[in-house]
Amino acid sequence: MLEQTVQIVSNEPDPTDLYFRLVMSAPRIAPLVQPGQFVHLRIQSIKDALLRRPFSIFQVSGDTVSILYKNVGKGTDALSRMRPAQDLSLIGPLGHGFTVPPPGGESPLLVAGGYGMAALYLLAQRSPQKGIVFVGGRRRVDILCQDEFQSLGWEVRATTEDGSHGGKGLVTQPLLAELRSGTAGRKLFACGPTPMLRAVGRIAEEFNLPAELSMDEHMCCGVGVCLTCVIPVKTGADWEYQRTCTEGPVFDSTRIAWDANS
Numbered sequence: 470m471l472e473q474t475v476q477i478v479s480n481e482p483d484p485t486d487l488y489f490r491l492v493m494s495a496p497r498i499a500p501l502v503q504p505g506q507f508v509h510l511r512i513q514s515i516k517d518a519l520l521r522r523p524f525s526i527f528q529v530s531g532d533t534v535s536i537l538y539k540n541v542g543k544g545t546d547a548l549s550r551m552r553p554a555q556d557l558s559l560i561g562p563l564g565h566g567f568t569v570p571p572p573g574g575e576s577p578l579l580v581a582g583g584y585g586m587a588a589l590y591l592l593a594q595r596s597p598q599k600g601i602v603f604v605g606g607r608r609r610v611d612i613l614c615q616d617e618f619q620s621l622g623w624e625v626r627a628t629t630e631d632g633s634h635g636g637k638g639l640v641t642q643p644l645l646a647e648l649r650s651g652t653a654g655r656k657l658f659a660c661g662p663t664p665m666l667r668a669v670g671r672i673a674e675e676f677n678l679p680a681e682l683s684m685d686e687h688m689c690c691g692v693g694v695c696l697t698c699v700i701p702v703k704t705g706a707d708w709e710y711q712r713t714c715t716e717g718p719v720f721d722s723t724r725i726a727w728d729a730n731s
């Protein structure tokens with residue numbers, strides 16, 4: 470993990486101005502990145518600039534690191550107005566990422582909701598085994614990198630809640646249909662909203678499949694100090710809080726104690 474002042478190479482919006490792709494020149498961080506890890510960005514122009522914002526590392530190419538972000542609030546809005554050649558303070562790569570499937574290992578099924586596709590792209594790129602990516606979102610604009618996953622040799626099955634792209638419904642519906650046709654030698658990897666991750670965890674349990682889930686909780690320090698980001702994790706018959714920024718964000722689904730606080 471390193472702190473580096475990096476320079477913006479490009480910061481391009483999609484046609485709706487909702488999602489942006491930010492490419493940064495980060496020569497010391499780029500070679501260290503593992504799929505599913507994240508960076509913590511300081512956005513100087515906002516009042517609470519001391520509070521960094523976490524983003525999954527979307528792509529790595531040579532010396533550059535990219536993120537794919539949704540403009541949802543004051544930090545991401547300020548970020549969306551930054552221009553090439555401006556500087557950003559970056560800490561990364563952070564966290565415990567996905568296990569890249571070994572050659573000849575389980576066939577991967579990726580499940581992504583919204584910007585969760587960003588966290589799964591590097592895994593898709595580095596996996597020697599290509600499989601199926603199930604991508605879901607509310608509307609067509611939320612289906613982000615279908616072409617990029619297809620260019621890597623993955624089959625993409627898209628769903629939108631309003632039916633404006635792909636099948637109509639939730640991303641777990643085509644996943645269930647696929648698993649009913651056979652489960653041997655498969656493994657699930659997922660990133661997206663918590664209800665989606667919980668549903669994927671239940672499906673993994675029902676079909677007795679291994680699954681890794683990226684738990685994106687709200688974070689402050691990003692480096693294991695403040696305990697803002699904890700989730701309940703099983704430890705034998707009991708459970709304890711663990712930090713998603715350091716022990717995660719990726720956890721084996723069988724370890725998450727979903728009902729610990731209820």
Ligand SMILES: Cc1cc2nc3c(=O)[nH]c(=O)nc-3n(C[C@H](O)[C@H](O)[C@H](O)COP(=O)(O)OP(=O)(O)OC[C@H]3O[C@@H](n4cnc5c(N)ncnc54)[C@H](O)[C@@H]3O)c2cc1C
Nearest residue numbers: 522523524525537538539542543544545584587685686687
């Ligand atoms: C490990 C990790 C990886 C992430 N990767 C990405 C990514 O690849 N692309 C992306 O667009 N976003 C990602 N996020 C979410 C991103 O960090 C937040 O959207 C961002 O911090 C919001 O900052 P803001 O100042 O614009 O919003 P704020 O003004 O602080 O908040 C605006 C809204 O965003 C919500 N929000 C804030 N933080 C989060 C969060 N962690 N998860 C969900 N909602 C949040 C707030 O509840 C509020 O409703 C990730 C979060 C984590 C923890």
Ligand code: FES
Nearest residue numbers: 691693695696714
């Ligand atoms: S964000 Fe501070 S401990 Fe995880």
